[in-house]
Amino acid sequence: MTIEAGTCFHCAAEIPAGIDVVEQRADATLRFCCHGCRGAYLLITGAGLDSFYRSRKWEDPAPPVSFSDRFEDPFLARFVHATPEGNAMDIIIDGIRCASCVWLNEKIIERLPGVLQARVNYATGRARVLFDPARITPAAIFSRIAEIGYRPRPYTATEAKRGADAEKRDLLIRFGTAFFLTMQLMAYSFALYAGYFQGIGSNMKLYLQLFSFAVTTPVIFYSGWPFLRGAWRGVVNGAPNMELLIAVGAISSYAYSIYATFAGGEVYFETAAMIVTLILAGRLLENAAKREAASGVEALLGLATGEARRLAGEQLETVDLALLVPGDLVLVAPGERFPTDGTVVAGSSDADESLATGEPAPVEKHPGATIIAGSTNLTGTLRVRCEKGAADSFVARVARLVEDAQSRRAPVQGLADRVAARFVPAVLLIALLTFAGYLVTGARFESALMTALAVVVIACPCALGLATPTAVLAGTGAAARFGVIFRGADVLERLSRVTVAIFDKTGTLTRGTPEVAQVLPVQILTEDELLALAAAVEGGSLHPVGKAICAHALRSGLPFAVAEPTTALPGSGVTGVVGGQAVAAGSYRYLSQLSVAGLPDEEELPIQGTAVLVAVANVYAGTIILKDQVRQDAPALVSYLAGQGIATALLSGDRTVTVRETAAHLGIETARGALSPADKRAEVERLRQEGAVVLAVGDGINDAPALSAADVGCAVAGGTDIAVESSELILVKPDLERLARAHRLARRTMTVVRQNLAWALVYNLVGIPLAMTGRLTPIYAAAAMTLSSLCVVGNSLRLGRR
Amino acid sequence: MDGSLIFLMVLSLVLGAACWIWFLWGVKRGEFDDIERPKHRMLDDDDENDENGGRGSGT
Numbered sequence: 001m002t003i004e005a006g007t008c009f010h011c012a013a014e015i016p017a018g019i020d021v022v023e024q025r026a027d028a029t030l031r032f033c034c035h036g037c038r039g040a041y042l043l044i045t046g047a048g049l050d051s052f053y054r055s056r057k058w059e060d061p062a063p064p065v066s067f068s069d070r071f072e073d074p075f076l077a078r079f080v081h082a083t084p085e086g087n088a089m090d091i092i093i094d095g096i097r098c099a100s101c102v103w104l105n106e107k108i109i110e111r112l113p114g115v116l117q118a119r120v121n122y123a124t125g126r127a128r129v130l131f132d133p134a135r136i137t138p139a140a141i142f143s144r145i146a147e148i149g150y151r152p153r154p155y156t157a158t159e160a161k162r163g164a165d166a167e168k169r170d171l172l173i174r175f176g177t178a179f180f181l182t183m184q185l186m187a188y189s190f191a192l193y194a195g196y197f198q199g200i201g202s203n204m205k206l207y208l209q210l211f212s213f214a215v216t217t218p219v220i221f222y223s224g225w226p227f228l229r230g231a232w233r234g235v236v237n238g239a240p241n242m243e244l245l246i247a248v249g250a251i252s253s254y255a256y257s258i259y260a261t262f263a264g265g266e267v268y269f270e271t272a273a274m275i276v277t278l279i280l281a282g283r284l285l286e287n288a289a290k291r292e293a294a295s296g297v298e299a300l301l302g303l304a305t306g307e308a309r310r311l312a313g314e315q316l317e318t319v320d321l322a323l324l325v326p327g328d329l330v331l332v333a334p335g336e337r338f339p340t341d342g343t344v345v346a347g348s349s350d351a352d353e354s355l356a357t358g359e360p361a362p363v364e365k366h367p368g369a370t371i372i373a374g375s376t377n378l379t380g381t382l383r384v385r386c387e388k389g390a391a392d393s394f395v396a397r398v399a400r401l402v403e404d405a406q407s408r409r410a411p412v413q414g415l416a417d418r419v420a421a422r423f424v425p426a427v428l429l430i431a432l433l434t435f436a437g438y439l440v441t442g443a444r445f446e447s448a449l450m451t452a453l454a455v456v457v458i459a460c461p462c463a464l465g466l467a468t469p470t471a472v473l474a475g476t477g478a479a480a481r482f483g484v485i486f487r488g489a490d491v492l493e494r495l496s497r498v499t500v501a502i503f504d505k506t507g508t509l510t511r512g513t514p515e516v517a518q519v520l521p522v523q524i525l526t527e528d529e530l531l532a533l534a535a536a537v538e539g540g541s542l543h544p545v546g547k548a549i550c551a552h553a554l555r556s557g558l559p560f561a562v563a564e565p566t567t568a569l570p571g572s573g574v575t576g577v578v579g580g581q582a583v584a585a586g587s588y589r590y591l592s593q594l595s596v597a598g599l600p601d602e603e604e605l606p607i608q609g610t611a612v613l614v615a616v617a618n619v620y621a622g623t624i625i626l627k628d629q630v631r632q633d634a635p636a637l638v639s640y641l642a643g644q645g646i647a648t649a650l651l652s653g654d655r656t657v658t659v660r661e662t663a664a665h666l667g668i669e670t671a672r673g674a675l676s677p678a679d680k681r682a683e684v685e686r687l688r689q690e691g692a693v694v695l696a697v698g699d700g701i702n703d704a705p706a707l708s709a710a711d712v713g714c715a716v717a718g719g720t721d722i723a724v725e726s727s728e729l730i731l732v733k734p735d736l737e738r739l740a741r742a743h744r745l746a747r748r749t750m751t752v753v754r755q756n757l758a759w760a761l762v763y764n765l766v767g768i769p770l771a772m773t774g775r776l777t778p779i780y781a782a783a784a785m786t787l788s789s790l791c792v793v794g795n796s797l798r799l800g801r802r
Numbered sequence: 803m804d805g806s807l808i809f810l811m812v813l814s815l816v817l818g819a820a821c822w823i824w825f826l827w828g829v830k831r832g833e834f835d836d837i838e839r840p841k842h843r844m845l846d847d848d849d850e851n852d853e854n855g856g857r858g859s860g861t
Binding site for chain 1: 829
């Protein structure tokens with residue numbers, strides 16, 4: 001049977017050579033990569049939901065799933081809570097990648113008998129399912145989600161998360177209230193503006209001012225409460241902040257306007273209300289971006305929850321992970337995650353430990369080998385003796401590192417805050433001096449107070465307050481359009497000041513999967529012949545190395561027939577019959593165990609990469625070297641950073657030799673290998689202590705502590721969710737060129753912020769003396785304030801162009 | 803003239819307040835919790851054939 005390249009209709013993954021799972025449809029033959037995918041397809045089309053395949057927008061294949069995880073009701077029952085409408089359960093659905101996934105999950109779950117409602121939140125990937133406990137169990141819901149190829153896990157809101165949700169709603173209500181009232185207020189204000197120019201009855205003017213007063217009061221004291229509180233805290237701590245500036249601006253124009261309402265004159269209620277409303281809007285948008293940041297630890301701990309199959313004597317029992325104690329024996333099947341750190345007692349297999357070490361090639365596991373919690377068992381069933389409880393396992397330790405780093409991150413004082421710290425006291429001082437000066441020169445108390453207040457009002461930090469939020473908003477908006485997400489204003493600022501960039505190797509600067517780098521046949525064979533032989537025996541393999549060889553052969557257009565493997569030793573190699581001859585492919589150890597003739601010395605093999613040796617009829621035929629290739633755009637990024645005067649370093653969990661080679665190839669100055677997640681974090685902290693502003697770029701769980709410890713953590717998407725959630729800068733696609741663009745944008749944004757602040761200060765420099773002399777008539781003050789704000793907003797909007 | 807104007811201003815305030823209460827109700831019900839999904843929801847095209855699509859539920 002000759003096979004051809006193709007991708008799975010359901011999960012879009014490349015179909016491994018030799019796999020022939022098809023589904024006949026009236027108009028076409030659909031091909032799948034495994035029976036699980038075919039099952040999912042049948043389930044989806046059977047439910048009449050096949051429009052999923054037309055509407056989904058996937059650019060990359062779905063990550064592999066097992067389709068048949070076991071779910072136990074007693075375990076899941078703990079996460080169910082009763083509500084008036086029925087029993088509810090929150091489920092995190094891993095693998096949601098587009099709106100169609102959300103739609104598919106909602107429909108599939110809702111069509112289960114007994115499910116009352118299913119709502120999936122696209123932003124968080126979380127489902128809330130309402131169901132009738134008499135008709136369906138949580139395990140049945142979980143199984144159905146797994147059957148269509150997503151990974152469900154129960155969700156429990158932590159106290160912190162619930163607090164953050166409440167805060168978000170609180171902010172939204174404050175903003176909504178301010179917004180509605182300010183709209184009302186503007187109607188009255190326009191009537192007053194018209195009245196100023198055309199004349200207005202004094203009664204009418206008073207009514208309008210009283211109504212303005214009525215609607216402004218809640219805006220200041222309810223919506224503006226967070227600022228008032230923050231300002232008070234600033235005063236108490238002796239550190240004038242941005243909030244103090246906002247509070248002074250709002251309160252002074254509010255107080256002045258009340259005075260003017262009763263004493264006669266023009267009011268500035270709209271200024272007071274506008275400051276509060278606009279700044280609240282900025283906060284709301286910023287919070288939306290920051291919301292997910294805290295969930296990284298949660299996702300990480302999600303890896304450490306679930307069940308394990310424990311051997312009690314020879315009896316298998318399913319237990320909650322948390323109940324495992326050192327010394328327990330557990331059985332781990334292929335495709336499962338290891339529940340806790342331990343030692344292999346029986347069986348052999350490969351383990352994907354990339355999450356801990358960053359090394360993409362699977363590691364052979366034989367009795368006596370150590371196991372890392374959270375890594376995945378690939379090829380054979382293993383018996384593992386637990387060495388640690390789940391609470392002390394590798395993932396739990398990494399989770400603690402991340403949590404620790406996040407809580408220790410010092411709050412950064414933004415540029416606007418630094419300006420405010422000097423500006424506010426200066427304005428207050430000038431106002432006080434004005435007041436005192438007028439009194440001393442014999443002015444009436446009332447006019448002295450009015451002039452002093454006019455100084456505060458003209459110095460009202462509208463432009464100053466808007467300088468940063470508008471620029472950041474425009475900057476982050478522009479970044480989002482080219483696929484970079486900033487979580488918060490401070491990230492832009494810190495990115496623009498970065499002095500050291502540290503990179504993870506695997507999956508960040510390299511592709512993260514092995515690829516054929518070199519084919520070294522013995523003299524009687526050509527490269528293609530050797531590759532075809534290896535591809536034939538490895539054809540049925542699900543091992544990443546086997547897959548890479550087959551993929552390379554297919555790409556090179558080599559015809560090869562897939563041999564039936566006669567023997568396969570998990571983690572070592574495989575033997576099959578090709579053209580009547582026994583062909584073996586595998587590690588050096590595997591071939592020497594088969595006593596293959598003509599094997600080279602082990603030392604002669606290149607140290608770099610993974611070597612697959614091939615033997616035909618028990619005679620050595622050549623070696624194929626697989627390597628993790630460097631991404632095409634990596635050299636350009638490194639040279640860009642060097643051009644900007646930013647030092648670069650490569651920190652990896654991989655072997656030091658490999659790391660050095662990659663660093664040298666890319667022109668990275670420093671390279672260190674064999675680092676644990678804690679080592680990486682320590683290195684980041686050391687650099688920070690030396691005064692560097694550190695940008696850390698990574699994609700794996702093992703990078704998460706470093707990402708959260710750095711000034712700017714940047715996650716490359718396509719990596720793990722945990723890395724994404726531990727960082728503040730996210731590249732939506734694994735395209736490093738975007739990082740350079742993001743850096744340029746950050747610098748431009750900070751330039752605009754500085755221009756805005758400078759403008760606001762210049763405006764004040766002109767306005768304050770005018771106000772001090774008492775020459776500034778109210779309407780011109782209002783016009784100048786508006787003009788200044790418009791300038792700032794307009795300048796910021798330039799960032800969104802091009 | 804003053805009386806009718808004040809009446810209109812109060813009326814607009816009442817209308818505004820009604821919208822505001824509606825908004826509060828929406829926030830409390832969680833209408834603003836997911837701002838991504840609704841814009842895609844209108845593109846789901848299967849709602850009109852739910853009757854025939856709902857029957858089969860598995861393989």
